[in-house]
Amino acid sequence: EAGVTQSPTHLIKTRGQQVTLRCSPISGHTSVYWYQQALGLGLQFLLWYDEGEERNRGNFPPRFSGRQFPNYSSELNVNALELEDSALYLCASSLFTYTEAFFGQGTRLTVV
Amino acid sequence: EDQVTQSPEALRLQEGESSSLNCSYTVSGLRGLFWYRQDPGKGPEFLFTLYSAGEEKEKERLKATLTKKESFLHITAPKPEDSATYLCAVQAGGGSNYKLTFGKGTLLTVNP
Numbered sequence: 261e262a263g264v265t266q267s268p269t270h271l272i273k274t275r276g277q278q279v280t281l282r283c284s285p286i287s288g289h290t291s292v293y294w295y296q297q298a299l300g301l302g303l304q305f306l307l308w309y310d311e312g313e314e315r316n317r318g319n320f321p322p323r324f325s326g327r328q329f330p331n332y333s334s335e336l337n338v339n340a341l342e343l344e345d346s347a348l349y350l351c352a353s354s355l356f357t358y359t360e361a362f363f364g365q366g367t368r369l370t371v372v
Numbered sequence: 373e374d375q376v377t378q379s380p381e382a383l384r385l386q387e388g389e390s391s392s393l394n395c396s397y398t399v400s401g402l403r404g405l406f407w408y409r410q411d412p413g414k415g416p417e418f419l420f421t422l423y424s425a426g427e428e429k430e431k432e433r434l435k436a437t438l439t440k441k442e443s444f445l446h447i448t449a450p451k452p453e454d455s456a457t458y459l460c461a462v463q464a465g466g467g468s469n470y471k472l473t474f475g476k477g478t479l480l481t482v483n484p
Contacts, residue, residue: 264415293472302476303416303459316471350415357470358403358463363415 262287264364266351272370273341281336281367285353292334293354293361294326298347306349309334310357341371374399376462378475385482388449393478395460396442403470404463405443407436409456410477416459419445450482 265284273279285292294306305318309328317324323339332353338345348368352361375398385391397405404423408416420429422438429436433454435446445458457477465471 295474303461303474305471305473308471318471348413352415360404360406360418360421361472362418363408365415366413368413 264351264353264362266349266364266367268367269365270368270370272372275341275343275371277341278337278339279341279369281338281349281351281369283334283336283351283353283364285332285334285351286355286362289353289355289362290332291354291357291361292328292332293352294334294336295350295352296320296347297350297366298344303350307336338369343371345369346371374462374464374471374473376460376473376475378458378460378478380478381476382479383481385447385450385480387451387482387484390446390448390450392447393445393458393480394442395445395475397460397462398441399462399464399473401464402462403465405438406461406463406472407434407443407445408459408461410459411456419458447480450480452482452484455480455482 267282291310295303308316326336328334348366350366352363354361377396379394407419410416420436425440437444457479459477461474
């Protein structure tokens with residue numbers, strides 16, 4: 261069974277640009293979560309989507325946004341990139357809201 | 373605000389030297405606690421879910437336990453391949469307030 265897949269694996273962007281990261285959940289999973297893991301800060305909760313709706317978001321500015329498609333895949337958009345947005349962006353999915361989440365390998369974003 | 377604190381931040385063991393990692397938490401409405409293992413540059417790998425005080429789970433050399441305020445990950449006779457960062461996450465809240473909050477992790481190094 262395929263796990264959570266994320267694309268691209270690595271990305272280099274210039275400050276001020278916009279980026280879109282993609283995530284395909286495990287088949288049958290309807291909840292998708294996005295986390296940011298910057299160096300030394302641990303995993304910070306970004307967004308939670310379930311059944312196509314945004315259910316909750318963490319303490320991030322509005323330039324971080326996303327959506328979930330009818331097939332439950334998801335994308336994370338970051339506008340007006342800043343240097344401190346450089347991080348590993350992780351997507352996870354779960355079968356139901358309160359069950360364990362399984363993570364993808366992440367997208368390493370570097371902003372220069 | 374939900375808080376998860378892991379200790380120690382780093383732990384160095386000799387192969388075969390057993391030890392424990394600690395995860396203490398302050399949350400309202402705990403629904404579950406998860407342990408993950410993360411290798412450098414990779415996404416977290418799910419290990420265990422614990423739902424109630426007194427519960428224990430085992431997998432190979434790892435055993436996770438849960439009390440009302442903390443969880444322990446016991447590592448028995450570790451091997452070099454157990455070297456990784458171990459993350460604890462608590463699942464709290466309900467409805468739109470639900471989220472998974474991670475600790476900063478314990479970096480475990482097992483020397484041969």
